[in-house]
Amino acid sequence: MTDIPTKTTRKRASRQKADLQPNLREAILLAAMQEFACAGFDAASILRIAAAAGVHHPHIYYYFKNKEQLWREAATRAFAPLRTQVETGRPLLAQVPPLDAFAVAIRQFAHFSADNRMAALIVARETLAPGTRLDWLAENILLPLHQILIDILGDAIDKGIIRPVPITSVIQAMIGAVVTYFGGGAALVRLHGVDPLSPLSIETHTEFLVDLFVNGLRTKQPPV
Template sequence: MMNHASTRRPQRRALETRARLIEAAIGEFAEKGFEGASTGEIASRAGVAQSAVPYHFGTKDLLWKAAGEGLFGLLRERLGARLAGLDGVDVLTTARLLLTEFVRFAAAHPELHRFMLQEGTGPSERLEWLVAKHVVPMASVLEGVFQGIESLGGPSPGPMTHVFYVLIGAVSTPYALAPQVRLATGEDPFSEDYIEAHTEMMLRLFIPSLPDSDG
C-alpha cells in the first residue's frame, strides 16, 4: 500500500493517478453507494489498472474516505473563500451570500449530497467518520452565522440543528435527483435559469426579510 516512509520524492505521475482515482471514486460512490461501486470500475474510469487502487489506498474503505476528504475539501475551500471576503459585512447579507454560494456549489457538485445520502442510510463506521471529521465542523461554522440572524429578531425558522437538514434537503434534492427531475418535469436543474430560480426560492424560504433590509 505504498508504505514508503522513505526519502524519495513521489513521482508526478503517481500524484496524478491518485487524483484521478479519487475523482473517479467520488463519481462512482455518489452514484452507486459504497457497496454498489466497484474498484474495477473506478480504476477503469480513471484509466488505470484495478490493482492500482489497493496500491494507492490500501483498501476500498480508505479510498472512500479519501473521496470524502476530497469532496468536503472542495466545499470548505469554496465557502471559506466566500466567507473570507465578507469580514465586517452585516449578518443578513452574509447569510444571503453564503446560501447563494451553497446553492451554486450544490449545482456544481451534486456528488456531495449524493455521497452523504448513500452513507447516511444506516449506522456504519464510515458514517461516524464522516460526521465527526466533516459534518460537525461544517455545521458549527454555519451555526455562528445563523445565530447572528436570530439575534436580529427576525422570524427564525427554528432551531439550528433542525433547520440545517431541512435546508440541505431543500437546496440539494433537485440536484441529487437531477436525472429524475429531468425525466419527470423536462426541466434541467443545471441550467442557469433553474439555478437562479432555485437560489431565489431558497433565499425567500430561509432568509427572513426584515422590514427595512429588502432590496
C-alpha cells in the same frame, strides 16, 4: 547477460511509471467518488474504479492502502470545492450582517451542489446504513460546515434580526431544498420539463431560496 525482471523489479517499475503520471491519483479519486456515490461502499468495486480511472487496479493500492482509505479520501475530495470556498470567504462573512452572510452561504452551497452531486449521494448512501463511516463524515466534513450556519443564524437570533426559529430545522430545510432540486434532474424533466442543472435553473432556484430563507426569517417590522 540480460537481466530477467523479478517480481520486485516489476513492482518498482510499475511504481516509477505511476510517479510519472501526476494526474493519476486525481483520476482515481474522481472515479471512486462516482463509484461510492452510485453503488455505496459495500457494493463499490475496486476493479470498476480502476477501469473508470484508466489504470491497472494495483495502482490504486500504491496511492491508497485499502478501500476504507480510498473512500475517506474520495469523500474529502467530493467536498473539497465547498470547503475551499468557505475557507476563502470566511473573513468576508465575519464582516457583513448575519443575513447577508446566510445569503452568501446559501449561494455557495447551491452552486456547489449543482456542480458536485456526488457529494450529496455519498452522504445519502451512508445515511441509509449509519455506522463508523457516517460518524467520520459528520466529524470531519459535515459538522464544521454546519457550525458555520449555526453561528450565523444564532447571531441573527441574538441580535433580533430573525425570529427565534429552530436552527436545525432551518439548516435541514435549506439543505433539502438544494439537494432535492439539483439531485432530481430526471424526475423534474419528466414532471415539469425543467432541467435543474441548466444555468438559468440553477440561478433561478438559488435566488428563490435566498429570498425564501433570508426574507422569510427576517423579523417583521410593525407597520408605521
